[in-house]
Amino acid sequence: xxxxxxxxxxxxxxxxxxxxxxxxxxxxxxxxxxxxxxxxxxxxxxxxxxxxxxxxxxxxxxxxxxxxxxxxxxxxxxxxxxxxxxxxxxxxxxxxxxxxxxxxxxxxxxxxxxxxxxxxxxxxxxxxxxxxxxxxxxxxxxxxxxxxxxxxxxxxxxxxxxxxxxxxxxxxxxxxxxxxxxxxxxxxxxxxxxxxxxxxxxxxxxxxxxxxxxxxxxxxx
Numbered sequence: 001x002x003x004x005x006x007x008x009x010x011x012x013x014x015x016x017x018x019x020x021x022x023x024x025x026x027x028x029x030x031x032x033x034x035x036x037x038x039x040x041x042x043x044x045x046x047x048x049x050x051x052x053x054x055x056x057x058x059x060x061x062x063x064x065x066x067x068x069x070x071x072x073x074x075x076x077x078x079x080x081x082x083x084x085x086x087x088x089x090x091x092x093x094x095x096x097x098x099x100x101x102x103x104x105x106x107x108x109x110x111x112x113x114x115x116x117x118x119x120x121x122x123x124x125x126x127x128x129x130x131x132x133x134x135x136x137x138x139x140x141x142x143x144x145x146x147x148x149x150x151x152x153x154x155x156x157x158x159x160x161x162x163x164x165x166x167x168x169x170x171x172x173x174x175x176x177x178x179x180x181x182x183x184x185x186x187x188x189x190x191x192x193x194x195x196x197x198x199x200x201x202x203x204x205x206x207x208x209x210x211x212x213x214x215x216x217x218x219x220x221x
Contacts, residue, residue, distance in 0.1 A: 045118060046095065052080045058093050068162060069161065076158060077097055077099055079157060081153060084153060093113065098121055099121075101123075106123075107121045135151070136153055
């Protein structure tokens with residue numbers, strides 16, 4: 001007897017339940033069940049949650065997007081934030097930009113960060129010295145307002161063909177950013193260069209592990 005896959009409240013985990021039977025010494029057949037959970041990989045989720053369709057592991061998306069999609073250093077709703085591979089996160093990571101809050105803060109939707117399922121509306125802050133989003137911190141799941149380690153990124157992959165120019169939304173957001181006040185909704189930590197970000201990530205590998213996304217696996221499976 002086999003039960004079809006059942007979904008939990010969110011689509012982050014797909015539960016597969018199978019039921020098997022066995023005979024006891026008294027001849028009574030006893031049913032036992034096993035549950036297996038599968039977490040959606042960040043690459044698979046990004047493909048379904050955005051209009052960016054690329055092959056390869058997350059760390060390969062930036063280079064694979066060349067000649068196909070526009071890329072840049074400015075966040076835009078609907079774009080894909082592409083994390084570089086590090087020692088703690090060798091396959092990289094991709095996340096879909098949900099909203100641009102200000103020139104240093106965005107929210108993202110993602111999957112398989114810190115071995116979790118789909119997480120939505122997660123705050124990310126830019127801590128790069130040049131405000132080019134080459135180094136970021138992701139909010140922790142605790143809801144405490146704290147942020148995790150610094151991670152280097154390539155930038156943003158936009159869901160439009162290369163050379164097609166900015167969308168109307170991006171033009172509006174650029175104009176808005178120019179008028180934005182210095183007040184930010186999230187207090188950004190001290191800035192850091194991408195090289196420093198990789199060094200920090202490598203250093204923390206030898207230290208006690210933290211549940212801040214270091215074990216994300218950006219494979220395309």
